Amino acid sequence: MTLPRIATEESSQELQRSLQSYLVAHCNDPSGQGVVHLMKLLRAYSLPFEKIANLRDQFMPSFFKMNWKHAVQLWPQYKVQTDIPEYDPAEPYIPISFATEVFRAIEKAEMDIGQLSDPHKEAKVVAWTRAILVEISNLFSGAVNNAAEGYINDMGSSEGRIEFKYVVLEVYVIVVLQARVGGVISNNYAQMMAELEGCDMQNRSHQLNLDTLQGVLSSPTQWYFWAYDGKNFTVSDSIAPFHRDEEQETLNRLKIVSRLFGQFLKGYCSALRAFIRRSEERGFQEQQEHSSTYNAWKEASSLAEAAKAKAFSAEEEQDFAVVKILLNQSFDAFPQDHKRQLRFPTRSNIIRECIERHQRSKT
Structure with a gap:
């Protein structure tokens, strides 16, 4: 047909x-x-x-x-997996304070669900992945958040499933595909490619065209980092999250954390550039120089780009602190209509009052 x-x-x-x-x-x-x-x-x-x-x-x-033969029908330029060009993801500086927070989150996940090093326990690997992603996404104070509505149910003979889709407001920036138990295979490549192009289509339907959409294809034994520019894919070499040598395992995990942070930074900055372009187009349609949100997006984008540049040139703890300050300033610069969606204050005064009220109720 x-x-x-x-x-x-x-x-x-x-x-x-x-x-x-x-x-x-x-x-x-x-x-x-x-x-x-x-x-x-x-x-x-x-x-x-x-x-x-x-x-x-x-x-x-x-x-x-979906398997590789389906991918060849959609992207005939890639006859085999090795035809996909290599991607060299950026690895921004990770200070010992943040690395400690991430590793502590992994330890907490282990205490909750058991040792994560068992490759036959898929739920444990998902928990390990989630522990890292939550710590990194928290650096963005809700500006980059997981839009997935929960895990997608098993589908018979499926060999992969989407666990996380991170967005900036309504624009997809990072897709994480969790392969099932075992290593990554060619079918998982095909599924990742379809998911990246599908998210790119959804972005374009909102008139939000990203320079590059980021992806992560992970399994208990391999992590691959992806990029898609709307036409072509690139994929990194693999990183093993578990290793017999403790020092090598720690180094590999630090590389995973660093690459993920780099993807979040790139995705966030790319999304803000997309909002600027859409604001310009809407201004043109309204026969104005710019729409009302243009200046706010420009300021937020400028601060985000400064944070990204600082992150990639950072060499010590103080540099990382500056990155977080610049990111927070970028969030604060968002157009007024979007600010309430992004910030989640701790509201310590309310918490303290409620604890005191609860204690009084027990006497």
């Missing part, structure tokens, strides 16, 4: 019927071929975000069965 033809205004109803027929014919495809149909459909039509999200939900079982 071929894709429906682009419709004129007069034939819009006919197009809707044709699209529906196409979906009905392919939604129940038990193989990963369904993703190929979906991606080709989304490439051919500019659909609203809600429609894209709905279509992706329908095809999710097919996504889990």
Whole structure:
């Protein structure tokens, strides 16, 4: 069945019927071929975000069965995995204070769920990954947050699943795919590629075009870092999160933390540049030089870029402290309509009052 033809205004109803027929014919495809149909459909039509999200939900079982032969149909420039160019992710400085916080979070996860070094316990590896991601995302005070609504259920013979999708407001910046028990295989590559392009499509449906979308493909034995520029993919060499030698294992984990922090910084800065471009376009549509949010996005972006530059040149603890200050100033510069969504104050006075009130109620 071929894709429906682009419709004129007069034939819009006919197009809707044709699209529906196409979906009905392919939604129940038990193989990963369904993703190929979906991606080709989304490439051919500019659909609203809600429609894209709905279509992706329908095809999710097919996504889990996607393998490398499906990837070759969608991205023929990559005949084999090694055709994907190498990505050399940036590794900003990580001070001992923050490294200690991350490693302490891993220890807490171990105490809660048992030793994480058992490669046959998938839940333990997910907990290990979450412990790191939470510590890094907390550096961004809610400006970069996990949009996933929970883990996606098992889908029979699936070999991978999305655990985390990090966004800045409504724009996707980082996708984390957790491979199932065992190492990363070619099918996981195909799934990551489909997910990255799918998130890029959703961003574009909001008129938010990122320079680069970041990705992480992880398993109990391998971590790969990805980048996607809207046309081409790149992937890093692998890092092993567990190692027989304690010193090498610690070094590997520090590299993972550093690369993740670098991806968060790049994703955050890229998102702000996308908001600036959208603000410019809206100003043009309204026959104004800029929209009302333009100056705020510019200031937030300038501070974010300064934080990123400082992070990549940092050499000591004080430099890292400056990075956090600049990031907080960037969050504060957001347009007024977005500020309440981003900050989560501890409200220590309220907590203290409630503790005292609770204690009094027991006497």
